[in-house]
Amino acid sequence: MKQKIKTIVVTGGEGFIGSNLINKLNSKLKNLKIISIDNGLSKQSNRIKANKNNKIIYIKGHTKQIKSLLKKEKSIDTIFHFGEFSRIVKSFEHSEKCFSSNHTGTLEVIKFCSNNKIRIIYSASSSKFGNKGRDENLSPYSWTKSKNIELIKNYAKWFNLDYEIVYFYNVYGPGQIRNGHMAAVIGIFENCYLKGKPLTVIKPGTQKRDFTHVDDIINGVMLAWKKKLNGEFMLGTNKNSSVIDIAKLFNHPIEYIGEKPGERLASTIPDINSQKRLGYKAQIKIEDYIKTFVKQNAKPK
Ligand SMILES: NC(=O)c1ccc[n+]([C@@H]2O[C@H](COP(=O)([O-])OP(=O)(O)OC[C@H]3O[C@@H](n4cnc5c(N)ncnc54)[C@H](O)[C@@H]3O)[C@@H](O)[C@H]2O)c1
Incomplete structure (x- = not known):
């Protein structure tokens, strides 16, 4: 008997995390029609080639x-909604x-x-918790993500909406943006290292972040998707490192640059329910x- 084709939409499917998700769906599952909707805002296009049992359409x-x-x-x-303006500091400009x-x-x-009874998986930002x-009021990015x-949640109460909210914490790894205005800290450090330039650390450098590898994030997203618990899940590593300590791991010259608007001093995981409810545990250490x-x-x- 022919298996039914499942249609999945990934907004922001050409971006860093969206492309890693499409890669995982495409390599792990069969009989999928995956549709990416991306407007090219982040100026990086990571496209995946479909394996023979799947179809990927880029819109x-x-x-x-x-x-x-x-x-x-x-x-x-399901719609994995990852297609948003994705950076704190640049959200002012x-x-x-x-x-x-x-x-x-x-x-x-x-x-x-809501109108079409489609489950939404939302890529939330941990910047809300600091x-x-x-800290949700620190920048247009943090505020819009938080709202x-x-x-x-209100839409689900007022009308009808099946959702999972997955919170991401400073994600790094293959496919991350290294150049231009949408690059994030680990991508920027790698770019400086490869070009032989000092790593630029935003002052004071002691600000702490929970750096999470994209493979762990995708693993958590897949668990939330499969378990259908209608919940909120924080997919960090539960370990904070200062930006300067991370820069020092490159064993490369460092240059401090001025403070930026919207910078947070720390990152927080207020609830580790993703371990209990999803069985999620980040496996990859930023040091390694x-x-x-x-x-x-x-x-x-
Ligand atoms: N990377 C992180 O550390 C992190 C942390 C917390 C939350 N998030 C969230 O995860 C999601 C993905 O982040 P990312 O790091 O992959 O960013 P990214 O910029 O690499 O990917 C986002 C993609 O969405 C596209 N996009 C933006 N606005 C769009 C729109 N209106 N219509 C269609 N496409 C649009 C962009 O062109 C880009 O390809 C974002 O919602 C971001 O806020 C990311």
């Missing part, structure tokens, strides 16, 4: 058009783009899911990842 478009972009799709199982994606676009995605919750969580990177890329002296 260039903004989430605010989701209804018309997907009008021919009859039965979508690009606030229009941030509101357009994270506010207007996301509302349309939520409405589309400083007893006050989307409230919107999803950097050690391997340096070994593979060290220039002969």
Whole structure:
């Protein structure tokens, strides 16, 4: 008997985390039709080649058009909503783009899911938790990401919405953005290292982050998707490291640069329910990842 094809949509499917998710879905599961919707905002296009049992379709478009972009799709199982403006500091300079994606676009995605009985898996930001919750007001990014969580939960109460909220913590690993305005800290360090330039550390350098490898994040996302608990899951490692300590692991010159707006001093996991409810535990240590990177890329002296 022919197996039914399942349709999955990944918004932001050409971005760092979205492309890693498509890669995992494509390599682990069969009979999938995976549709990526990405408007190219982050200026990096990580596309995956479908294996023979699956189909991957790449649509260039903004989430605010989701209804018309997907009008021919009859039965979508899940939308992994990862297509938003994704960086804190740059959300001041690009606030229009941030509101357009994270506010207007996301509302349309939520409405589309609710109206069509599609489960949404939302890529939430841990920036919401810092400083007893006050950090959600630090930037247009943190604020819009935080309000989307409230919107999803309220939408589920007011109307009808099946959801999982997965919180990500400073994600790094293959496919991350290394150049340009959307690069994040580990990508920036790697780029500086490869170019032989000092690693740029934002002052004071003692700010702490929970650095999580993208393979662990994808593992957590897949668990939340499969278990269908209608919950919120924090997918960090539960270990904080200072940015300066991470920079020192590269064993390379370091240069301090001025403080940036929206910077947080610490990152917090207020609840480790993902371990208890999902059986999730991050496996990869940032120290091991950097050690391997340096070994593979060290220039002969
Ligand atoms: N990387 C992290 O450390 C981290 C931490 C917490 C939360 N997140 C969230 O995870 C998601 C993915 O992050 P990422 O690191 O892969 O970022 P990314 O910038 O690499 O990927 C996001 C992708 O979404 C696309 N996009 C943005 N707005 C869109 C829109 N309106 N319509 C269609 N496509 C759009 C971009 O072009 C990009 O390809 C984001 O929602 C981000 O806020 C990431």
